[in-house]
Amino acid sequence: MTLEHENFPQTELLPDGRSVVVREMTISDEPRMVEFFQSLPLEDRNFLRNDVSKPDVVHRFVRETEDLVLALVAEANGRIIASATIERGLYGWTRHIGEVRLVVGRPWQRHGLAKVLLRHLVRAAPGAGLELIKGYVAGGKVGAQKALEAMGFKKEAILRRHVKDVAGRRRDLLIYTNDVSHIWEKMEALNADFSPTQGE
Numbered sequence: 001m002t003l004e005h006e007n008f009p010q011t012e013l014l015p016d017g018r019s020v021v022v023r024e025m026t027i028s029d030e031p032r033m034v035e036f037f038q039s040l041p042l043e044d045r046n047f048l049r050n051d052v053s054k055p056d057v058v059h060r061f062v063r064e065t066e067d068l069v070l071a072l073v074a075e076a077n078g079r080i081i082a083s084a085t086i087e088r089g090l091y092g093w094t095r096h097i098g099e100v101r102l103v104v105g106r107p108w109q110r111h112g113l114a115k116v117l118l119r120h121l122v123r124a125a126p127g128a129g130l131e132l133i134k135g136y137v138a139g140g141k142v143g144a145q146k147a148l149e150a151m152g153f154k155k156e157a158i159l160r161r162h163v164k165d166v167a168g169r170r171r172d173l174l175i176y177t178n179d180v181s182h183i184w185e186k187m188e189a190l191n192a193d194f195s196p197t198q199g200e
């Protein structure tokens, strides 16, 4: 995981006045990640690719970070209350694309935390060479859609009746994308303009 322009941990003030600490996930978070993921209701866990209620899956999640551009946790009162990651394929024609995954614990939902975490993920993407970020949301997940849209993601495609919810009903899968290449181009232009000897 590489970061060039963010310094963690950061204390974030939510609109209701509570503060949370946002920092990078480390291997020593494993027991608290297990606790966090096991506290999630099935309908919130269901969208994750892996069954994180299983401790061995979390064991791998905190260790196998090669494809993670950034893995963040939010913490309050010594507990992990949210997890947010952005990862990319390590080779092939989609190396420039990152995928965001985000889950906020129920007691902390609807307090602006998803937007805080997404802001950090989006900011980190261009510095890691990503040009496009995508997020998958099951149809009907209004909160996830709104949080992504608030951070500049656009609904790009709908795969009809592609995923099953916890009740076994088939739902649409919405693919959201956010093209951050313009940010990357601006950074490259800034670097090109920069001359260390200018003004001497």
Ligand SMILES: CC(C)(COP(=O)(O)OP(=O)(O)OC[C@H]1O[C@@H](n2cnc3c(N)ncnc32)[C@H](O)[C@@H]1OP(=O)(O)O)[C@@H](O)C(=O)NCCC(=O)NCCS
Pocket: 043, 044, 045, 047, 100, 101, 102, 103, 104, 105, 108, 109, 110, 111, 112, 113, 114, 115, 116, 135, 136, 137, 141, 142, 143, 144, 145, 146, 147, 150
């Ligand atoms: C989706 C999720 C991450 C949102 O987290 P959150 O911290 O509650 O989101 P925020 O409080 O930052 O809200 C973001 C926006 O969505 C809206 N929102 C959040 N939950 C909502 C809901 N259930 N219904 C309607 N709107 C909702 C908020 O009002 C806010 O909109 P605004 O910008 O107009 O004020 C959280 O509900 C979650 O973890 N869900 C389960 C996992 C999941 O679906 N992850 C998404 C995969 S990318």
